[in-house]
Amino acid sequence: MSVKPILSIKNLKKTYPNGVQALKGVSFDVKKGEFLVVIGLSGSGKSTMLRCINRLHEPTSGNLVFNDGKVEKDLAKIEKPAEIKWLRQNVGMIFQHFNLIPRHSVLSNVLMGKLSKTSTLKSLFGMFSDEDVAEAMKYLKLVGIADKAHIRADQLSGGQQQRVAIARALTQNPQILLADEPVASLDPATCHVVMDYLRKVNQELGITIVCNLHFLSLVRQYATRVVALKGGELVYEGDPKNIDEAWFEKIYGAGAKEVHIN
Amino acid sequence: MKSYVVRRSILDGFTFAFLIASLAVWIINPTDEQALNMRVNVALFAAAFILGTFVSHVLTKLKVTTLGESLFQPPYKKNKEAVAWYKTFSAWQLIVLLVGLMIVSIIKTKFSIYELLNEDGFNGAIRLFKGIGSPNFDILPKAILNIIETIFMAFLATALAIPFAFVLSFVSAKNVMTGKVGFSIYLAMRTLFNIMRSIEALVWAIIFSVWVGIGPFAGMLALMIHSIASLAKQYSEMVETVSEGPIEGVQSCGANKLQTIWYAIVPQVVLPYVSFTVYRWDINVRMATIIGLVGGGGIGTLLVQYQGQAMWPEVGTIIVVIAVVVWAMDQASAYIREALK
Numbered sequence: 001m002s003v004k005p006i007l008s009i010k011n012l013k014k015t016y017p018n019g020v021q022a023l024k025g026v027s028f029d030v031k032k033g034e035f036l037v038v039i040g041l042s043g044s045g046k047s048t049m050l051r052c053i054n055r056l057h058e059p060t061s062g063n064l065v066f067n068d069g070k071v072e073k074d075l076a077k078i079e080k081p082a083e084i085k086w087l088r089q090n091v092g093m094i095f096q097h098f099n100l101i102p103r104h105s106v107l108s109n110v111l112m113g114k115l116s117k118t119s120t121l122k123s124l125f126g127m128f129s130d131e132d133v134a135e136a137m138k139y140l141k142l143v144g145i146a147d148k149a150h151i152r153a154d155q156l157s158g159g160q161q162q163r164v165a166i167a168r169a170l171t172q173n174p175q176i177l178l179a180d181e182p183v184a185s186l187d188p189a190t191c192h193v194v195m196d197y198l199r200k201v202n203q204e205l206g207i208t209i210v211c212n213l214h215f216l217s218l219v220r221q222y223a224t225r226v227v228a229l230k231g232g233e234l235v236y237e238g239d240p241k242n243i244d245e246a247w248f249e250k251i252y253g254a255g256a257k258e259v260h261i262n
Numbered sequence: 263m264k265s266y267v268v269r270r271s272i273l274d275g276f277t278f279a280f281l282i283a284s285l286a287v288w289i290i291n292p293t294d295e296q297a298l299n300m301r302v303n304v305a306l307f308a309a310a311f312i313l314g315t316f317v318s319h320v321l322t323k324l325k326v327t328t329l330g331e332s333l334f335q336p337p338y339k340k341n342k343e344a345v346a347w348y349k350t351f352s353a354w355q356l357i358v359l360l361v362g363l364m365i366v367s368i369i370k371t372k373f374s375i376y377e378l379l380n381e382d383g384f385n386g387a388i389r390l391f392k393g394i395g396s397p398n399f400d401i402l403p404k405a406i407l408n409i410i411e412t413i414f415m416a417f418l419a420t421a422l423a424i425p426f427a428f429v430l431s432f433v434s435a436k437n438v439m440t441g442k443v444g445f446s447i448y449l450a451m452r453t454l455f456n457i458m459r460s461i462e463a464l465v466w467a468i469i470f471s472v473w474v475g476i477g478p479f480a481g482m483l484a485l486m487i488h489s490i491a492s493l494a495k496q497y498s499e500m501v502e503t504v505s506e507g508p509i510e511g512v513q514s515c516g517a518n519k520l521q522t523i524w525y526a527i528v529p530q531v532v533l534p535y536v537s538f539t540v541y542r543w544d545i546n547v548r549m550a551t552i553i554g555l556v557g558g559g560g561i562g563t564l565l566v567q568y569q570g571q572a573m574w575p576e577v578g579t580i581i582v583v584i585a586v587v588v589w590a591m592d593q594a595s596a597y598i599r600e601a602l603k
Contacts, residue, residue, distance in 0.1 A: 056510055081518060088516030099511030103529040112525060116516025124524050165511070172515055 004067045005029035012062035014048050022048040024232040035202045035209045037223035045232040046212040050178045054091045068175050085116045092169030096181035098161040102154035106164050109153050110136040113171025139167040143197050159190030179211040195222050270330030271315040277359050278314025329355040393574020401576050405583045412560030415478050416546035419485035426490045431497030458491035463549050467558040481558025485546050496538045504530040537599045544595040
C-alpha cells in the first residue's frame, strides 16, 4: 500500500518580473515524516522553491498538492486570505537570517506563531491567551532556550536566534517545516546544534522537514532523502549516501571541491 | 526616444532659449504692455526653446559636446581622452549661462550698492539696531506669555499631526502598498503630500485665519496640516527602508496585513519616528513665530504689532525671548534625538 505524499510538487515554474526563470518545471514528492534536503548552488532556485511552497512568492505555474490524510488541497491555487492563513499554519518556515523581530523579547517572537489563530484586535494589543504563552514556553524548552524568554531577541547569538525561530515555527503547529539555509550564517559548532534540534523536531514531533543546505557533509549526516536543483531544474533525487564524486560534479560543476565541516 | 536624449534636449533647449530671450529683451527693451503680453512671449520663448533643442541636436551630431550632453550622456559614450576644460564647448556654455544668470538677476533684484550705503537709510538702520540693542524688559512678562502660546501652538500641532501621519505613512509606503490598487493609492497619497507641503505653512495660516479667524487656532491648524504632510513623508520613507527579514518572518507565521505592519514594521521604525517628531516640534516652534506675523497668534503677532509702531526696544526684547526659546528647543531636541539612537 502506498501512502500519499504530504506534498506533491508538479511542474513548478517561477519567472520573476525581471524575466529571470528561477524554476523551470520542478517535480518531486515530499513524503510524510521525512527529512528532505534540497542541495544546489546559490541561484539554483532552492530558496525560490521554498517560498513558493508557503506562498511568500507566487508560483508562475504548476501544482503543489498538499495531503495530510484529512485535507487535500493545491497550495498553488489558494487565493483567499483565510486559506493563505490555513496554509501558513500548516507550513512553518525558518530562514538563513532568522528573521526575528530584533527589538521584541524572545517570548514575544515565539508568540508570533500564534498570530494566525489570534484575532487582529487582540493581537495588536499583544493579548495572547495563557494557553498560547504556555505552548510558546513549551517549545522554547524543547529548543533549550526557555531561560532566555524575556531577553530581547537581538541580544542572543546567531545559533540561539535560530532556535527561537524554530520555536516560533513550532508554535504554529505545522505539519511541514521549511528551512532555508538554516545554518548558513552560523559557525560550524553552532551549526550542528541547530541541525540536531531540527532532527529532534523531525523525529520526536513527526514534522516533515524540507531543508535547503550547502554542505554535503551535513546532508549525509541529517538527510533521509536528497533532491538537487541546478539552474532551476531537478538533477538528482535519492539517497544521500549515493551522491558520489560524479554526482557532486554534476550538481556543483566541474572543478568544485567538497568542503567538510566537523 | 532615449530618456537621456530628452533630458539633454530640455537642458540645452532651456539654456539657449534663456540666452536668446535675455539678449532679445536687452536689444528690444520692451514696454510694460509688451512684457505682459503672455501669449506672444510664451510663443516666442517656445520658439527659442525649439531652436535651442535643434542647435543642441546638430552640435551633438557634429560631435560637439554640449552641456546637456556632458551631463546626461550614458557612460559608454563618455570620451576617454582628457581634454582641457577651456577647450570644451560645454565649459564655455556653462560659463556663458552662469554669467547670463548673474547679470539678469542683478538687474531683476535692483541690486544697488548706493542704496546699501545711502546715508538716510544707514542712519535708520543704526537707530533700529540701537533700539533693538537696548531691549525694554518691561514687556518681558507679556513676551513670555506670548511665547508660551507659541510653544503650545507648536506642541498641539505636532501632537495632532502624529496619529494622522502615523496611519498615512503606511498607506504611502511603496513596500506596504503592493499590487495595482495599492500602488495607485501610494501614488495618490504621495502627490497629495507633495501638494500639501509645497503650500507653505504661511499660506495655510492665511487660509485658516480667514476660515476660523485670526489667532493661535488658525496658526495651529496651519502648522498641523504642514506637519501631517512632512511627518507622513518622513515616516513613510522610514517604512520603505525597513529590512525585509522580519516581514517575511511574521508573514510566514500566517499574519495578516495589519499584524505584519504592527509586528514586523512598527518595531523597526518607532525610534526614528520619535526622533522625527521631536525635531518637527522644534521646527514648528520656529515656524509658529513666523506664522504669528500673518495673524497666527503667539509671539509673532506681538512682534508685528511693535514693529508696525517702530517700537524697536520692545522688538529687541521679543527677539531675545525668541532666540532663547529657539536655542533651548534646538538643544533639547538634539539631546533627545541623540539619546534615542
